[in-house]
Amino acid sequence: MFKRLAIYFREMYPLLPRFGLATIMFFEIYFVLLLNTGVKTFQIGFQEFIGVFTIFIFLMILRIADDFKDYETDRRLFPERALPSGRVCKKDLAVALSVIVSISVLLNLFFMNNQGWFLFLYIYGTLMSFWFFKKDKIQNSLPLALVTHNPVMMILNIYTITFVCYKYGLPLLSLPTILLAFTMYFPSLIWEISRKIRAPKDETEYVTYSKLFGYQQATRFVQVITLLDIVTNIILLWKISLLGVLVLVANVIWMTIRFQQYIQNPNHFNIKEQVERYTYITEITMVISLALYLLIGMLT
Structure with missing residues (x-):
């Protein structure tokens, strides 16, 4: 299983580049927000690592969920990909998904200050994976899929914004927070x-x-x-x-x-x-x- 997962991550979700991306996404929001609100004293610790890890894991979850959702389409249009080609099994990805979700949930519930926003992010992501229980309607409409699925990236940004606001006592609703939610x-x-x-x-x-x-x-x-x-x-x-x-x-x-x-x-x-x-x-x-x-x- 581990060899098959190595194939999957190498081709579909390269771990080091994606972790670097998650780090940039988190700290770009983190510092832009603080510098635009006049905060010049930063305290970076374990919670910030969890925030980066959460973004990294959530993007991985989206990648795996998309491969599950689009499996039949990929078998027809992209048969060379890791999952539809049979080089990786659905069971492999299901096991990996259960482990990474469990780790992410435990870390956020025990150590982070924005558990409500984290749960909202994961609930929305779960509904996405089930096509909001309207698969026939959404899957067959590209615009509808866009307006229901793409906003999850804004919710991911809000997850970081709320963490920073709670930690440094900043207002959740302000010009910098609104601009950041959209610009990212x-x-x-x-x-x-x-x-x-x-x-x-x-x-x-x-x-x-x-x-x-x-x-x-x-x-x-x-x-x-x-x-x-x-x-x-x-x-x-x-x-x-x-x-x-x-x-x-x-x-x-x-x-x-x-x-x-x-x-x-x-x-x-x-x-x-x-x-x-x-x-x-x-x-x-x-x-x-x-x-x-x-x-x-x-x-x-």
């Missing part, structure tokens, strides 16, 4: 839609947003969300790094040009790859800006 959610929404936009010549039986609404309309929608994303990032970064703000502005100008080029000629490049590059630049800019601000603060 928009990349997942942008990625989810852009990965299902294809040029007309590349369409297959796989259902995409470009097939449903046309590639131009789908691209324009992603463009609007991208502009909202960069505005929220700029507002949150304004007090931290003006140089970072300038990089974000240059990045969104470049991405706007790429959107227009794709709308005019979808055969020129893959829009998903361009969106991923934009997201990497945005997130790296935020992380580096935070790191430099904190480093300068420690040295002065």
Whole structure:
């Protein structure tokens, strides 16, 4: 079983990169929120490790749950993947899922300060795995699947936000918390839609947003969300790094040009790859800006 699980994690959920992603997600929210609310004294300990671990595990749970939900579709469209190919068994993933969920639940219930929000996150994730008991209706509607499933990423952000607010006595509802909930959610929404936009010549039986609404309309929608994303990032970064703000502005100008080029000629490049590059630049800019601000603060 362990050899089969090693295959699964290597191909479907690489552990070290995903743990690094979880660390970035947690501490980006953590420090952006504190710096935008005037808190300059940080106390990082065991609870913060649990927060990172929870994000890491929850993203793993979503990955495994998606493979269970899409098993029949993947057997037909993606037979080379670890689970539908038979190189990993459903039982292997079920055992792994039960162990990691149990560990995550125990750690949060015994050591964290936002147990209610944690339970809300896991309850929502569980309902997602059962298609909210409306499988026939949701599975057959790409837009409905988006509006019911994608918001879980915002709930995951709120899990971190509430932990920070409770620990440092900050208000749960404020401009920084609202902006953070959205600015950390928009990349997942942008990625989810852009990965299902294809040029007309590349369409297959796989259902995409470009097939449903046309590639131009789908691209324009992603463009609007991208502009909202960069505005929220700029507002949150304004007090931290003006140089970072300038990089974000240059990045969104470049991405706007790429959107227009794709709308005019979808055969020129893959829009998903361009969106991923934009997201990497945005997130790296935020992380580096935070790191430099904190480093300068420690040295002065």
